[in-house]
Amino acid sequence: MDTLLPPDLAANVAEIFGDRGRHWVADLPALVADTCAAWDLTVAGPALPGGTHSYVAPVRHDGTTYVLKVPVLDDENFAECAALRCYAGDGAVRLHRADLTTGALLLERADPGHALLAEYEGGGRELGEVVDLATGVLRRLRRPPTGDLSCPPPNGTGTLAPGVPFPRVRDLARRWAATLESRHDELGRPFEHRLFAEAARLCAEYAEADGPDVLVNRDGHTGNVLSGRGGREWLLIDPKPMVGDAAFDAGHLLWDLLRFEPTRTRARYLVDRIADGLAVDAERVRGWALIRAVDNISWAYAAGVAQPYADGAAALSAT
Numbered sequence: 001m002d003t004l005l006p007p008d009l010a011a012n013v014a015e016i017f018g019d020r021g022r023h024w025v026a027d028l029p030a031l032v033a034d035t036c037a038a039w040d041l042t043v044a045g046p047a048l049p050g051g052t053h054s055y056v057a058p059v060r061h062d063g064t065t066y067v068l069k070v071p072v073l074d075d076e077n078f079a080e081c082a083a084l085r086c087y088a089g090d091g092a093v094r095l096h097r098a099d100l101t102t103g104a105l106l107l108e109r110a111d112p113g114h115a116l117l118a119e120y121e122g123g124g125r126e127l128g129e130v131v132d133l134a135t136g137v138l139r140r141l142r143r144p145p146t147g148d149l150s151c152p153p154p155n156g157t158g159t160l161a162p163g164v165p166f167p168r169v170r171d172l173a174r175r176w177a178a179t180l181e182s183r184h185d186e187l188g189r190p191f192e193h194r195l196f197a198e199a200a201r202l203c204a205e206y207a208e209a210d211g212p213d214v215l216v217n218r219d220g221h222t223g224n225v226l227s228g229r230g231g232r233e234w235l236l237i238d239p240k241p242m243v244g245d246a247a248f249d250a251g252h253l254l255w256d257l258l259r260f261e262p263t264r265t266r267a268r269y270l271v272d273r274i275a276d277g278l279a280v281d282a283e284r285v286r287g288w289a290l291i292r293a294v295d296n297i298s299w300a301y302a303a304g305v306a307q308p309y310a311d312g313a314a315a316l317s318a319t
Contacts, residue, residue, distance in 0.1 A: 031102060145164045184298075217249055
């Protein structure tokens with residue numbers, strides 16, 4: 001049990017979280033062993049591929065295969081268990097158990113588990129069908145937070161909505177409004193600064209409430225939508241829950257599909273189709289997608305992969 005994580009995943013955890021991440025990697029074998037003992041689980045295979053800072057592996061209990069997920073808790077994933085309880089299996093994998101100290105989760109295994117993104121990339125589904133399936137899932141998940149909202153505390157200083165454990169979209173928008181342009185300055189302005197200025201302006205606008213707060217997802221892209229329950233349903237995995245503007249769901253979803261061909265024509269098509277699928281305002285869909293593309297430039301520039309984000313932002317700005 002001393003090599004639970006693939007080397008690249010262990011290195012990524014250390015890079016993101018520093019000493020805390022290295023300690024987590026070192027402690028992971030004991031943490032998994034203790035969790036399996038407490039929940040009467042048997043590890044049934046190696047860690048599953050994908051992800052950035054979680055141990056995810058198949059486990060068995062009473063003849064049934066589940067998924068054990070042990071994340072490094074951060075400000076985006078700490079409330080995953082609360083969101084999954086709210087969803088109650090309606091559009092997302094079911095939560096069976098949660099440890100509010102370690103963040104460990106026992107989850108329904110999506111079966112057969114084919115990612116919607118992989119089916120699109122492999123030519124098995126057309127773009128319009130992919131959009132309709134993904135927006136159908138996200139729309140099912142959209143609801144007021146209710147029920148048992150207990151979860152581990154956030155590992156940071158994010159502001160939470162009163163009475164619920166989820167970060168608020170409008171607080172994130174305020175933070176981005178105040179920082180997007182200066183972050184581009186720190187990079188030396190390698191891209192069109194007007195894109196950062198437009199994104200900051202939109203963030204300031206979207207920081208004002210526009211309708212009731214509902215559960216939305218910061219990471220609701222097609223790679224996180226899997227076939228499940230014998231292929232009868234599409235299910236979200238790995239939610240990064242927030243509460244706020246229903247159109248926020250569109251941001252990452254649209255960008256994830258625009259990157260294949262970051263043109264104005266494709267951007268317009270995606271804006272309109274996603275707006276229809278989510279039943280939200282098309283201009284806010286465009287705006288959130290532009291914001292998400294610009295926000296991603298900061299980390300992507302250091303990794304040498306920022307150009308597609310800039311191209312996508314430019315296409316959305318011209319739409």
